[in-house]
Amino acid sequence: MSVAALIVAAGRGSRAGDGIPKQYRDLQGRPVLARTLAGFLSHPGIDRILVVIHPDDRDLYEASIAAVAPLQSALLPCIHGGDTRQDSVRNGLEALGASAPxxxxxxxxxRPFASPELIDRAIEAGRRRDAAVPGTLVTDTIKVIGSHSEVVSTPDRASLRAVQTPQAYRFPSLLDAHRKAAAARLHAFTDDGALAEWAGLPVHVFEGESSNIKLTHPADFTEAERRLRGSSMTYITKMGTGFDVHAFGDGDHVWLGGIKVPHDQGVIAHSDGDVILHALTDAILGALADGDIGTHFPPSDPQWRGASSDRFLAHAVGLVRERGGIVDHIDTTLLCETPRLGPYREAMRQRIAEIxxxxxxQVSLKATTTEKLGFTGRREGIAAQAAATIRLPEVNP
Structure with missing residues (x-):
């Protein structure tokens, strides 16, 4: 029986704290999504995989899948999700329907820790049932409380299960259930098992895994990092620096830190001339001892004319992660008289973190003038210098 995996990655993850969505955050050198995908891409029982993402997360998604580049043969082009998790799942199911599994x-x-054995059990449950979900025993005593926080009842925990994913469904049954819920204007289901129950499908529970945690709160990331550090991997810290400069020219804006900044001049450049992202790219490539931005994106190649510099930085970060490394910190200083960095600093930091x-x-950004000295002091151009600290797995000679 053909099996597809639908990975839901369109959420914002606000409970995980400030920063980029939790599925793209770094977890011991690899984005969470990359770790999740690796488990499914490497499983022989999965025929194809579809990821549902938020429309704003394309760059983050591309950086994540770069970390699993050798395994991408089963990965379908991603699609955009909806306003709720339920909408996102339905969008994914409709997209899979073109060649339905x-x-x-x-x-x-x-949930980046689903084991091959758990995926095995999910596939086997899908072969035998219309709907099946993994569940673990509840070890705490559970109380049902009323509107004034008083205890109403105490369920027998022997009959309770904490439900996880991956959940397994016969494809036509789940798609039909989602279409019925949408037609009924019901959009609040946070779990496909609950939606399947509402649609009248018998939902069975198979054995889950206590280690298959969902990263929801900051403490979950701390525990996940601790767990991964428990492996025998040893890392070496490396540092690189970068510098970039562009002369001012005709125009009405400059690109800085991935943000379009209004200005009375533009810059003369082959790409978009973003000195901050160029310097950061060179800093990371320097830490890798892997050439510079011109090596990877030669200005003689017309495909990079006018290119958005976020592609350069994402590529450099992807190279670190392909080698099993970790980007710990990046720091940039902008050198110019104008434009002023202050009004845009936090937006730039956020954009750099996303890329x-x-x-x-983990992203520092500063600015300084050169006290009217040199070409920046004469307002002839703009420059940036950057530093990046990374960790790479130690390779024994």
Whole structure:
């Protein structure tokens, strides 16, 4: 029976704290989504995989899949989600319907620890049932409380299960259930098992895994990092620097840190001339000892004319992650008399964090003048210098 995995990655993850959506955050050198995808891409029982993303997250998604580049043969082009998780799943199911699988596994992108054995059990449950979900025993005593926080009842925990993903469904059954819910204008289901119950499908529970945690709160990331550090991997810290400069020319804006900044001049450049992103790209490539931006994106190649510099930075970060490395921190200083950085600093930091798949506290951005000295002091151009700290796995000679 053909099996497709539908990975739901369109959420904002606000409970995980400030910064980029949790599914793209760094977890021991790789984005969470990359770790999640690797488990499904490497599983022999999965025929194809579709990821549902938020429309604003294309760059973050591309950086994540770069970390699993050798495994991408089963990965379909991603699609955009909807306003709710339920809408996102339905969009994914409709997209899979063009060449419908017999079984679909629906999995949360923020669960990166699903084991091959758990995926095996999900596939087997999908072969035998219309709807099946993994569940774990509840070890705490559960209380049902009323409107004034008083205890109303105490369920027998022997009959309770904490439900996880991947959940397994016969594809036509789940798609039909989603279409019925949409027709009834019901959009609040946060779990496909609950939606299947509403649609009248018998939902069975198979054995889940206590290690298959969902990353929801900051403490979950701390625990996940601790767990991954428990492996025997040893890392070496490396640092690189970068510098970029562009002369001013005709125009009405400059690109800085991935943000379009109004200005009375533009810059003369082959690409969009973003000195901040160019310097950061060179800093990361320097830490990797892997050439510079001109090596990877030669100005003689016409395909890079006018190119958006976020592609350059995402590429450099992707190279770190392909080698199993971790980007720890990036720092940039902008050198110019004008334009002023202040009004745009935080938007730039946020954009850089999104491109690089980092937390906001891993991105530093400063600015200074050169006291009217040199070409920047004469307002002839703009420059940036950057530093990047990364960790790479130690390779024994």
């Amino acid at each position: 017999e079984i679909v596994l629906v999995h949360d992108a923020a 690089a798949g980092l937390r906001l506290d």
